[in-house]
Amino acid sequence: MxxxxxxxxxxxxxxxxxxxxxxxxxxxxxxxxxxxxxxxxxxxxxxxxxxxxxxxxxxxxxxxxxxxxxxxxxxxxxxxxxxxxxxxxxxxxxxxxxxxxxxxxxxxxxxxxxxxxxxxxxxxxxxxxxxxxxxxxxxxxxxxxxxxxxxxxxxxxxxxxxxxxxxxxxxxxxxxxxxxxxxxxxxxxxxxxxxxxxxxxxxDLNRIIGLDPDFLEGGHDHHHHHHDHANPLHDEEIRSLSVMLDKPVDAAKFSDWISGLLMAEGQNILRSKGILNMDKSDQRYVFQAVHMVSEGSFTGPWPAKDKRKSRLVFIGRKLNEKSLREGFAACAA
Amino acid sequence: MAEKGEAAGKRRAKVVTRKYDAYVVAAHANGRLFGVGFGDGAVRLVDSENIDADPTTIAAHDGAVLSLAPDINPGFFLSGGDDGKVMRSGPPSVSELIAEEKGRWIDHVTAHAESGTRVYSVGKEATILGKKGTRKLKHPTAVGGLAINPKGKRLAVSHYNGVSLWWLGTEGSATVLEWKGSHLNLAWSPDGDYVISIMQENSLHGWRLSDNEHMRMTGYGAKVRSMAFTKRGHFLATGGADAIICWPFTGGGPMGRAPLEFGYAGGAPVTAVASNPKHDVLAAGFEDGTVLIGQPGPATPALIVMGENKAAVTAMAWNPDGDRLLAGCEDGTLHVADFRL
The missing domain is CATH 3.40.50.300 (P-loop containing nucleotide triphosphate hydrolases)
Incomplete structure (x- = not known):
């Protein structure tokens, strides 16, 4: 064998x-x-x-x-x-x-x-x-x-x-x-x-989260007080955004939403990663994509101490924060 | 150690199975010998007249064999390795350096017996070693595959965004058959009118040279990896699905027609196909190690080797009489079946 x-x-x-x-x-x-x-x-x-x-x-x-x-x-x-x-x-x-x-x-x-x-x-x-x-x-x-x-x-x-x-x-x-x-x-x-x-x-997100519990918690609202030269971020600059959901996620809804999103915005979204609490599984679902190419799989049980919430991060240009938040929220089971 | 077994299914065969500690990269028949190239750099010669005899191991390369083809003389094989060498191996234990590109990988080799031509490729360059001397052919991107047409007059070289066709006998530029994407293995139809390429994205592309017709063959769930025209060219058999896919090449070609599917073996994809040189019979090897043979059509194929080892079949070859079959797997398993019962 x-x-x-x-x-x-x-x-x-x-x-x-x-x-x-x-x-x-x-x-x-x-x-x-x-x-x-x-x-x-x-x-x-x-x-x-x-x-x-x-x-x-x-x-x-x-x-x-x-x-x-x-x-x-x-x-x-x-x-x-x-x-x-x-x-x-x-x-x-x-x-x-x-x-x-x-x-x-x-x-x-x-x-x-x-x-x-x-x-x-x-x-x-x-x-x-x-x-x-x-x-x-x-x-x-x-x-x-x-x-x-x-x-x-x-x-x-x-x-x-x-x-x-x-x-x-x-x-x-x-x-x-x-x-x-x-x-x-x-x-x-x-x-x-x-x-x-x-x-x-x-x-591998599991590993990163194990190393740094705050990974994926960071957000777009990182302070910019060191920017002493006047150069406000504009749409063409790459930034990151993280979205969170406390309720369990419906796998079919998420799959429809993320594939549609990456199809439409995959050119602007450079990377996306996430850990999801799917409603019908005890396993952590790990998702990642580079532009439009994505993969996801159940990777093992949630650590007992972990709060089972779903987090998703995007790094890209022209990220529409409102639509990403609403889209992810709508994936709740 | 060789193990002997009786094959299941309708067709009776004697099967000898051996196990080596290296990936089977490629296998071909030439005369009475099968030549098998391995990831440990060895070319092993299997005598189809005596499948019980231990194969001859020729240490042809320092790294892995990357490609293998029947050489010009019966019983001899041409191989390219990641040690930058093109080697010729044959009985009793001939190992001869044909060409060397220091520090490079010899990605592909092919040869044509009647015209006495050998070709190998390194990166973007294909080198013809012909009777008239050596010729270097440049391509826009790395070469994905080489194939000489049945008459030995033209060389097809695949690369990104198409296939270049060169005349072997005359100097001159290539005719480029264009199609976007990465083109890999190539096949000529037996009549020399069709050139088919396996593409990176689970599909085939073909060109009919007589009228410049294109054909796309799609719908595969996995990498196609392997293809072969049946003996008279009625079908092009391919891997890439959970059954053998046979595209019809009679009556105007496969355009707008559905392929014939046969030889389902439980759901694993076909990873290697080989066409019998004497009959309209195909052999297919699967990702789960199963090997079966059958005729294109609805009849249940005879299952000849159940891959106990569960490793993907990576190379297959029939002997010229079409009554012995060799199949090699990625875990080094080598089956030889003799159907003369």
């Missing part, structure tokens, strides 16, 4: 040009961590460093479903992971480096889309390296920089030695406005204990 195949955790490493991604990658490759990684990097020949395997990728993004731009995936990742899972010598984890200008969505969507990739791997977390000195400017002029923060589960706020304390607080505040749910670490030269970024299970 063959066991169900184990799912290899995948960490996606993003960050704008010069943020310190390569430094971090080199640390993973050279540090004596006793694990075997397959590292998928851009335009790089396949070479083994110690125990690890480095594979070059081409970042080939294509549109599924005859050109739906919300269903873009990385074909090269499907191909490479398809090859890696055939190897006899297995890996403890896979690390995917993206280029500085990459939108993280196609990478994340790949892990929701392809049957083989879904069966053999799981997206562990998206780690974004942010250059504390230059991120302010980047956020003004590059959508990708903002999206990389929005998609992150873990953020390395790097080069903190190059900015003042006040500046750092302001930057962190700006990051929290975009994505209050990511764990932020302050680093210099990408120096961080690797267990803070690898095999975290960050994409």
């Amino acid at each position: 063959a066991d169900a195949p184990t799912q290899i955790p995948v960490t996606v490493l993003t960050g704008y040009l010069g943020a310190g991604k390569t430094t971090l990658l080199n640390r993973v490759l050279t540090e004596n961590h006793g694990k075997k990684y397959a590292v998928i990097v851009n335009e790089f020949g396949e070479i083994g460093i110690d125990n690890d395997l480095v594979v070059g990728a081409d970042e080939e993004v294509f549109e599924m479903n005859n050109g739906c731009i919300c269903c873009t995936v990385r074909g090269d990742l499907i191909r490479i992971i398809g090859g890696l899972i055939k190897r006899k010598d297995k890996f403890d984890a896979i690390l995917v480096e993206t280029t500085g200008l990459a939108d993280p969505a196609p990478v994340a969507q790949t892990f929701f889309t392809d049957d083989d990739v879904k069966k053999r791997t799981r997206l562990d977390s998206i780690v974004t390296v942010v250059d504390a000195k230059h991120v302010g400017l980047r956020l003004e002029d590059a959508d990708e920089a903002e999206e990389q923060i929005a998609f992150a589960d873990v953020i390395l706020l790097n080069k903190t030695d190059l900015v003042s304390k006040e500046e750092l607080a302001r930057i962190e505040d700006r990051i929290k406005t975009i994505n209050p749910f990511a764990k932020v670490h302050h680093t210099v030269r990408s120096n961080i204990a690797l267990d803070k970024i690898l095999d975290r299970g960050s994409f």
Whole structure:
């Protein structure tokens, strides 16, 4: 009897040009961590460093479903992971480096889309390296920089030695406005204990909630008092919103509502995640989506001490708070 | 250790099952030998005349075999690996380096015996190793599949947003058959008029070259993974559903027609199909390890191997006489069935 195949955790490493991604990658490759990684990097020949395997990728993004731009995936990742899972010598984890200008969505969507990739791997977390000195400017002029923060589960706020304390607080505040749910670490030269970024299970909500009970409690109304330069948030900027429901949720109503919502607004909603108390189950239902591509499953019993309430968060542009709140409220059983 | 068993169902067969510790990536027959490529880099040769004999193991690659095809001479196989090597393996234990692309993966290989042509691909580039020399063909994105037409004159190369058709004998640019999306495995119909691609999104796309007609074949619940034309080209059999899907290619092709479905085996999707070279008979392997054979039509197919191991069938091949069948699984299980009873 063959066991169900184990799912290899995948960490996606993003960050704008010069943020310190390569430094971090080199640390993973050279540090004596006793694990075997397959590292998928851009335009790089396949070479083994110690125990690890480095594979070059081409970042080939294509549109599924005859050109739906919300269903873009990385074909090269499907191909490479398809090859890696055939190897006899297995890996403890896979690390995917993206280029500085990459939108993280196609990478994340790949892990929701392809049957083989879904069966053999799981997206562990998206780690974004942010250059504390230059991120302010980047956020003004590059959508990708903002999206990389929005998609992150873990953020390395790097080069903190190059900015003042006040500046750092302001930057962190700006990051929290975009994505209050990511764990932020302050680093210099990408120096961080690797267990803070690898095999975290960050994409898995259960784990995050276990670590930080306030996760998902954070909201759009995060204070902005450090914004001393007059630049009010406008609709094109990414922000986050969380909605809550004390009553149990009707599974069919929720499914209809969320699929309709993501169909209509999936281009603006970058990520959504939630934990739901479905009316006919004792299990926690965990939902997550990247743009229009979503998945949900019952993941285990509610911890006894937990209040069984349903929480859903959205990160995106042009979020209509009233309609999201009302829509979710209408899913009550 | 080999295990022998008697197959269930109507058709009697002797089945020998072996287990290896590596993923079965691809399998083909060439002459009396079956060649099987594994995730441990080995190409194993199985003698169809003596299925009890231990297969010959040839350590062809340092990493995993990524693709395998029958080579030019009977009994020989061409393989591409993630060690950047294109290898030729054959009896008694020949292992010969054909080409090498250091630090790259050889994603696909194919060969055509009569024209003496070998082709392999690395990323966006396909390389033809022909009688007249070596030719490198560039494509806009990574190559998803390679197939030489039955006459050995044209090479089809799939990539994003279409398929490029190259003439093997003459220099010149490709004719591009366009269709949006990611195109993977390719097949030519036996008459050479149709080119079919398996797409990433649970569908097939086809082109009829004589009149540039397009055809979309959709409705699959899973990845199609595998396809094969029946012997005379009447049907294109595919995986991707809980029964074998057979698209009719007689009387004007599959456009606007429903496919024939047969060979349901409990609900698991078909992951590999192989067409018998002598008769209009198909073999199908399922995600739950079941293997069955049958004729396209409503008759119940004969179940020949019940996959006790429950691992997905990843590769299948018939011998040229069509009376022996090999099936390999992702957990390294290898069945060989002999129907000469």
